[in-house]
Amino acid sequence: MDLLEYQAKELFREMGIPVLPSQRIDRPKDLKGLTIPYPVVLKSQVYIGGRGRVGGVRFVENTIDAVAAAQTIFNLPIMGEYPKVLLAEAKYNADREFYLAVVLNRSIRRPVLLGSQQGGIDVQAAMDQMQHVIVEREFSPYYARRLALKMGLQGDLMISVASILEKMYRLFVQKDLDLVEINPLGVSPSEAVMALDGKVTVNDDALARHPSLAALLETQDKASFEPLTELPVMMEADGQIGILCNGAGLTMATMDLICQAGGKPASFLNIGGETQWNSSPDGLRQRLERGLELMTQTRQVRVLLVNLVSSLIPCDEIAKVITAFLRHRIRELRGVSEIRPDTLITHTLRIPQMVVRLVGSECDRAKTQLANAQVTIVDTLDDAVAQTIVLAKSVARNS
The missing domain is CATH 3.30.1490.20 (ATP-grasp fold, A domain)
Known part of the structure; x- marks a missing residue:
């Protein structure tokens, strides 16, 4: 379960990570x-x-x-x-903003250090600049310095960032956490560093060993983390593009890029990120199914961009959810019980044309499955946005 920012910063302060x-x-x-x-x-x-x-x-x-x-x-x-x-x-006057994180990668079952010289609210749009170092053995300062160097840092700034990464990792291990994130790490003109925002995700299974964390969580309203019940947020009255993502930052970055490219979002829906306390593979599948159902019920949405980043389940499992949903939807529209994959011609059946971008493992298998279902899948967010704009313009011309 996530801590609030002020709770995370109390842990930072105890660990010696600079906070305001x-x-x-x-x-x-x-x-x-x-x-x-x-x-x-x-x-x-x-x-x-x-x-x-x-x-x-x-x-x-x-x-x-x-x-x-x-x-x-x-x-x-x-x-x-x-x-x-x-x-x-x-208030802090930052000259630059970095991104730092220590996260438990469930796929490889190892901690991973993450870092980028581009942090703040646009970090999701710059994932190609994200550097990572896998902690394969017992941790040593070498791992932190290696990430700082991969980020392109030198001199005193490299030493400062590596020191903060070491403290983040100690906090990660001592409190049995799933995620410790600083975004942004502010860098002043004199290259002093400051944790301007922080996020900590607690491993619920380890709470018995950490009564102080358990006490924090007892005060939180868990209703925010129930299965997906939100409706899509409506945007432009004459928009035709729907956006479905997992994570608020990813959702907003995707929406911004669509708008910057000249597109008009009709609605967007965040099905929830993977750092919530009750995140599970089955939970993600259920939220995705519900999200697809809600977005396809919005008649104004003619093109749907699905942008998902997952380490809970491989991309081919996400593709299975999407293709199964489309088959079910087409059976409802056609009133037939059996649909072959090569009959998924979505644009003739009032189902939005779909562009899919997936980040995770088994992407090649996902591409094959979605290609068989006549769904466009792309590798990068820029390509996903461009393809979505092209389809939206085509729909507008033909309507």
Whole structure:
């Protein structure tokens, strides 16, 4: 289960990872007793990324503005979730923003260090720049320095980033975590580093060994992590493109790229990332099936872009879900019981034309399955966006 940012930063502080002076805000009037000098940033404390894009992060210069901003943020739902707590934090002038993470890769059953010189809200759009180092044996500072070097860092900055990676890994091991993420790691003009945002995912099976973490989780509202019940978020009234992704950051990055390319999203749906406390292969399959059903019920969607990144299940398993859904959908429309894969001609049956981009293992098998189902599958997000725009324009001309 995920911790909120302010909880993750408490763990960072205990581990010696640099974080800014901050204060928890339970209600707007708490800001009248703020001990941090202005200017400060107010952050919505929700379990979903991309807060800054929708107004969940605001900079304020004085108490009056802070109280007004806090009232707005408390009443601002982000992907359907309202914050119960805000974090007030000192402002930091970052010259650059990096991405760092230590994650448990379930496929290879090893910890992996991740790092990129492009962090912040656009990190999902720059996955090709992400560097990784697999911790194959007992951890040593060598692994952290190796990742920092692969990121292209040198000198004192390389040493600083490697030091933070070591502390992140110690936290990862000591608390039996599934993920420790800093995004962004702010770098000042003098090359000082600061964890500006943090995410920690706890391994529920290890909670018995960590009563302090268990106490944090007992206060959380687990209703946010129930099986998918959300409806697609409607966008442009004259849009024709639907977007289905797993993870708020990936969803927003995909939507931004569609808009930048001149496309008009009709709706988008986030079926949930893989770092939730109850993530499982069966859960992902069920959420994907439900997401496809919801998106294909939206008549305005004529082209559907499916962009999924998964380490829970291989890509060929995702492809099976998509093709099985299409067969079931066509049986409903045609009223027949048996459909061969070579009869999945979706655009004549009022099912959206589909573009699929998958990241994970067994991609070649997935390509074969989806090709047999006459579904376009591409390797990169740029290609997926371009193909989606082409199909949308074709649909618009023929409508």
